[in-house]
Amino acid sequence: MNILGIETSCDECSVAVVAEGKTILSNIVASQVERHAPWNGVVPEIASRLHVEWIDEVTSQALKASGLSLETGINGIAVTYRPGLIGSLLVGLSYAKGLAWAADKSWIGVDHIMAHLYAAHLENEIAYPHLGLIVSGGHTILCRVESLDEVSILGATIDDACGEAFDKVAKHYEMGYPGGVKLDALAENGDSGAFNFPQPRLGTRRYDFSYSGLKTAAINQLEKFRTKRTEASSTNIAASFRKAAIDMLISRLKLAAKDTGINRVVFGGGVSANRYLRRVVDEDSSLEGYFPSLDLCVDNGAMIAGLGYHLLLKGKRSPLNLNAQARVSKFKCPYP
Amino acid sequence: MNRNSQLTSQSALQTRSLGRVFGKTLGPGDVVAITGPLGVGKTVFAQGIADSFDIDDNVTSPTFTIMNEYSGKLPFYHLDFYRLNSPSEFIWLDFKEMLDGEGVSIIEWGERAGDELPKRTLRVIMEFIDNDRRSITITRIGVQK
Numbered sequence: 494m495n496i497l498g499i500e501t502s503c504d505e506c507s508v509a510v511v512a513e514g515k516t517i518l519s520n521i522v523a524s525q526v527e528r529h530a531p532w533n534g535v536v537p538e539i540a541s542r543l544h545v546e547w548i549d550e551v552t553s554q555a556l557k558a559s560g561l562s563l564e565t566g567i568n569g570i571a572v573t574y575r576p577g578l579i580g581s582l583l584v585g586l587s588y589a590k591g592l593a594w595a596a597d598k599s600w601i602g603v604d605h606i607m608a609h610l611y612a613a614h615l616e617n618e619i620a621y622p623h624l625g626l627i628v629s630g631g632h633t634i635l636c637r638v639e640s641l642d643e644v645s646i647l648g649a650t651i652d653d654a655c656g657e658a659f660d661k662v663a664k665h666y667e668m669g670y671p672g673g674v675k676l677d678a679l680a681e682n683g684d685s686g687a688f689n690f691p692q693p694r695l696g697t698r699r700y701d702f703s704y705s706g707l708k709t710a711a712i713n714q715l716e717k718f719r720t721k722r723t724e725a726s727s728t729n730i731a732a733s734f735r736k737a738a739i740d741m742l743i744s745r746l747k748l749a750a751k752d753t754g755i756n757r758v759v760f761g762g763g764v765s766a767n768r769y770l771r772r773v774v775d776e777d778s779s780l781e782g783y784f785p786s787l788d789l790c791v792d793n794g795a796m797i798a799g800l801g802y803h804l805l806l807k808g809k810r811s812p813l814n815l816n817a818q819a820r821v822s823k824f825k826c827p828y829p
Numbered sequence: 830m831n832r833n834s835q836l837t838s839q840s841a842l843q844t845r846s847l848g849r850v851f852g853k854t855l856g857p858g859d860v861v862a863i864t865g866p867l868g869v870g871k872t873v874f875a876q877g878i879a880d881s882f883d884i885d886d887n888v889t890s891p892t893f894t895i896m897n898e899y900s901g902k903l904p905f906y907h908l909d910f911y912r913l914n915s916p917s918e919f920i921w922l923d924f925k926e927m928l929d930g931e932g933v934s935i936i937e938w939g940e941r942a943g944d945e946l947p948k949r950t951l952r953v954i955m956e957f958i959d960n961d962r963r964s965i966t967i968t969r970i971g972v973q974k
Contacts, residue, residue, distance in 0.1 A: 503893075536912060537895055578894060631893035652872055653890045661867055661892075705890070706841075709868030714960050819894045822886055 494568045495561055496805065497592075498798025499552070501585030502577025502605050503631065504535045506547045509794030510559035510567070514802035515615060519558035520795040522788065523547050530670045535630075541580035548588050555794065563596050571801020574602035574811070575818035577631070582817035590813055601804050602811040603797050604821070609761030610638055612785040612796040619783055624755050626746055629762030630656035630673070633702045635745055637753060641803050647749050648700025655738055656764045658704035662711045662734055666727050676731045677767050683732030687723040688715065690737035692744070700745050707737055739770045743777075750780060757781045766790045836965040837958065844870045844963060848877020851953075851967065855881075857903055857931045860947055862939025865955030870963055871937045874953065875907055878935055891937070896924070904932030908939075916943035 495518065500507045509520035525543050529535050556563055572589035574582060586602065593600035609632075610625045625644070627634045633650040653661075656673050663672025668679055690710050693703035710718055711734045715725055723729055750756045758780055764770065766787050774782035789795060838844040855861070855878065863871045872890050879888040882901035891897045891909040899905040906927055928934050928947060939946060954966040 536914060576894070579896075649887065650889055651887055652876075654893060657890060657892055665867060705868070705872060713866075713868045713957065717960055820897055822899070 494802060494806070495559070495566055496798040496802045497552075497555070497563070497567050497570045498603075498794040498796070498801055499548075499570070499572040499585045499589050500605075500608075500792050500794045500797045501544045501548065501581050501588075502573045502575075503581060503792055504529060504540045504543075505792040506544050506551050507792060507794040508548070508552045508555035509798050510555055510561060511615070511795055511798035511802060514799045514806075517615060517795045518561070519555045520788070520793055521551050521555045521558065522791070522793055523551050526671055535578075537578050537580055540578060541584055544581055544584035548584060552588075552592075563592070563598075567596075567598060569801065569805045570598050570600040571603050571797050571805070572600065573605045573608065573797055574815055575604055576820045577605055577817075579817055579819045582819070586815070586817050590815075594813070599805055599810055601801050601809055602815045603801050603804065605792075606632060606634060606821075607642065607644065608796040608800045610636070610644065610759055611641055611800040612761050612789045612793070613759045613783040614641070615789060615795060615799050616786060617783050619757065619759060622755055623757035623759050623783075624746065624749055624753070625759045625761070626742060626765070627762045628655045628742060628760075628764035630654060630660055632656075632762060633704070633742075635700050635702075635749060637749070637755070638759065641800060648698070648702060648745055650702040650704060651695070651698070652703050652705040653708060655702065655704055655742065656762070658708045658738060659735075659764070661708055662730075665712045666730060668727060668731065673763060673767070677735060677769070679728050679731040680735040681732075681768065683726070683728030683730070684723045685732040685736040686720060687725070687729035688718045688733035689720055690718050690733055692737065692741060700749055702741055702745065704738065704741075707734070707741075735767070735769050739767060739773065742770065743773055747777075747779070757783070759783045761785060761790065761796075763791050833969070834965075834967045836967075838870070838963045838965060840961055841870060841873050844873045844965070845877035845880070847965060848874040849880045850877075852878035852881030855933050857933070858929065858949075860928050860934045860936065860950040861953060862936045862942075862946055862950050863953045863955065864938070864940045866957065869955045869957055871955060874955065874965070875935045875937065878933075879905055879907070882933065896927075904930065906932050906934040908934060908936040910936060910938040910941040913938075913941045916941070916945045 504525040507522040510518040635648040659673035669675035884901040
């Protein structure tokens with residue numbers, strides 16, 4: 494069974510064809526990064542307009558690269574319907590509905606977070622249950638994953654997303670765009686002990702995250718947290734910030750592993766490309782980490798098609814009046 | 830709390846409490862624009878306002894999605910124009926209908942919408958005094974541009 498997956502929740506316009514939920518026949522990602530670079534961040538208006546311009550062509554390319562035709566080769570369509578930028582989501586969702594209607598295909602709306610949790614399964618055989626850590630510019634979620642559509646949220650950010658803090662610090666110090674990627678690269682040459690940035694104290698919310706205090710410390714209170722050892726260069730700021738931001742993820746993760754007795758962890762989202770995060774997890778023998786390859790960490794159609802395959806196989810279908818949702822409310826335990 | 834106030838907060842915790850007190854003065858159709866630099870506590874103040882409307886959910890930064898909608902005693906809209914670059918985008922995003930509804934709208938980086946915000950908008954200006962302290966000034970948008 495070949496599924497066409499469509500993902501337009503933010504600034505990547507991506508369409509993929511995946512066979513049997515596993516084999517990626519094509520995965521086209523048209524990134525808008527260059528279009529947003531002058532503003533150092535994703536501009537929603539630009540994002541949704543570009544999706545409108547690109548989606549048809551990206552779909553044609555994905556079909557062509559897969560060697561299949563929509564009419565005879567594709568068995569179903571999967572599309573992200575939440576969470577994300579509402580205008581961007583609507584483009585992909587409406588396009589998918591139209592395509593499914595016109596070509597008379599089964600289709601399903603897929604949750605973006607669940608799809609990120611599935612991304613590492615495209616390339617690995619990973620047994621359930623496992624823990625999941627989805628970290629990006631819009632999400633910071635730690636969860637327990639029972640199966641591909643049964644997830645309970647253990648913790649989430651109470652203010653800024655992890656990747657958002659990376660982006661804001663990078664923007665403030667003019668490190669370049671996309672901020673998180675540039676900061677990570679700068680940090681490789683910095684001294685992570687130059688600043689002793691604070692970790693949040695969240696009391697009983699032991700799995701939750703908070704990045705606004707760290708962001709404020711790195712942007713406004715450098716002197717307060719400076720150790721005397723080295724200078725306040727952008728490489729040192731980047732290295733110290735990155736260590737504090739990622740160590741927060743690791744501490745919650747290890748706590749969850751200890752509490753649940755589950756040490757298998759699936760990572761997803763743009764921040765899971767972070768080099769320091771990957772090193773720490775690789776070197777920690779108490780964790781069995783699964784990272785998607787870099788092109789599957791970021792938003793992509795393949796993870797949508799992959800998860801969509803399993804949902805369609807179970808007989809699930811979405812109604813044509815399914816609407817896009819910017820965020821999932823009250824998503825704690827269980828998700829969705 | 831008077832709607833023209835000059836306050837000083839000693840901590841993030843106190844900023845949230847002040848937001849809660851200020852929130853109690855708000856009702857259906859009110860729009861609040863919060864202005865101030867990164868890290869000054871705009872989201873914390875907005876979380877305090879949300880507390881006063883019994884929002885049964887984590888109120889987190891809306892930077893990524895631009896707008897988060899919550900339900901409580903009234904519909905609660907939490908917006909963030911950090912990523913908007915010109916007032917023309919505000920028009921395109923079609924928020925006006927929502928601002929004129931029955932809910933309460935809190936807009937971080939609201940100044941980026943220029944003159945597109947309604948005249949009744951209340952403006953909260955937050956500034957750094959030092960590491961921990963913040964000055965919080967509340968005015969009507971018409972009073973101070």
